[in-house]
Amino acid sequence: MKFGIFYEISVPRPWNRETERTVYDNCIEQVKLADELGFHSVFAVEHHFLEEYSHCSAPELFLTACAMVTKNIRVGHGIVICVPEFNHPIKIAERTAVLDILSHGRLDVGTGRSATWTELGGFRANPDETKKTWDEFVHCLPKMWTQERYSYQGRSWSMPARCIVPKPYQKPHPPLWVAVTSPGTEIDAAERGMGSLGLTFGGFKEQEDKVKNYRRIIRNCEPVGSFVNEKVASVNFLYCHEDDAEGIKVGHRLTGTFNYLAAQLLAAREAYPTKSYPTLGLLPSLRQEASGPGDESGAPEGIAMGNPARIVREMKKWESTGVDQVNFLLNALETIPQEQVLNSLRLFAKEVMPHFKTADDHAAAAAGGR
């Protein structure tokens, strides 16, 4: 199993030029350290207008900065919003290709459609249409990356034949993912041969069933891209500390702050009745998990908080569900001082990571033994 980090980039009030710069600088410092420690990837969200909760409205710039100061860690959109009012598909193809070149082929492209009225209403996007435009975009993107000349006449957008340049560094193109929040979206991912970038949990048994279903369906998929990206990732919180009680206490501060921030957002479903959004999306699910039932220590099931031994146990449970990767949120509103965040990363890398071998590690070990 692989481990990554995941950014919302929340910024505490009052805002001034220094607070936002400091938060971004802290994130970049964490990414540099994560790269040195052997974390597999860094994902960044695309959110707009979500004051305090997420000031990550230009993830392609943040990820470019990450790529420029790191060597190995993969950089991922988690996700880019595939709704024409937010992003024109040509621009998505161009921007991602440039980022893939600058990162020397380290880009993953998560796709999604936004789940809040705060954002959809802000861009005057129709919530009924977002699933349809996402589907259209993900079918177009690989062709825009791989065909020398591309033309398209579709439902939500069209273009005459043009040469979209540059092309991505990775051949045939970067791996594609889908943000999975609503029930059943993992099926959408599997049917299209895309990775499942899970943003909810709901318990280990449910997760295991979802993963099995995903792997069963993807065997007969019609891939939108030139290859099948059969990967399941999940999101989590991380606060690792030598002292278990301290780790849980600070971990709760992190999850509590995140939950409080997330609650302020206006979910599409709350404001605008539509079958396009059958659930409230990422935020309530994560809230539920982080405050869900735990053991006598007070640590919620499945959340990476506490001492290394506890986190190893929880991650082993994730591994047993068939998840390939866990991506961690490290902070919210800078509620954890930067040095503690860095120490948590260091301790996780030293004490937890060695308990998990990736498929690549196993292959390398097998090759070495021959």
Added chain:
Amino acid sequence: MPPRFGTLDLAKWAESVPTINGFGTEKWILKGAQVLEIHMEITDELADALIPRTMHPSIPQYGIFNVTHYPDSPVGAFSIAEVRIAGRAGVRPRAHVLRSIVDSEAARKELAARWGFPVHPGKVTLEQRHDRVVGRASIDGKSVLHIESLDRDAIGGNDVQWIASMHLARNKQDGKLGLVQVDPDFVFSKAERGRPVVVHLDNDAFRANGYLKVNNPISASFATCDVTLPKIRYVCNPELPAMQGTTKIAA
């Protein structure tokens, strides 16, 4: 914690709140209700003054304009028009009721005494026309609210999510002010979504004092449903954030 909380002038607001006969209310099941609900974004900075400190604003803030006709209740048929300000109590979506205009004296008496609704007498009408649904309220012959749903499309009842209410009431048993949560249950038999229009809104009639400025339209919904006005489950201290000042009354 985020520093944005409601700034409602509690002392002034408390000058005219209903008295509730304790929190041991039994539920009412109201069959065949017709509900018109309009969601409109409202001016954020102003609207903070319309929710108590217990709550913090949603982003963006929105107003809920509602006209409901109950054809049957323990006190007979009645209609109610409400204006609420959506926000959050802790991590839960809740809306603060500014005023409930009710056209039946018997219903006013029961709604105030059982749940603490901030009732006020007035005329309330709900009309289904061929191209729109129209809700109106007036006080002493003067129009105070006129809302419409246009360009209607049928949707599933499961797609509708109406959030629970909170309103200030004084408890007859101890004389204390409390923010009473009422979270009705809806069983839909028919639902539709439309384009929302607030044709007329009298700020003063809903005690908004000019703080309620409607701007960006969101949605209108109109439904026929059975409504359960439940037992009171939670009461909040209006001077404290919900995380710190919530009391559980019933399961």
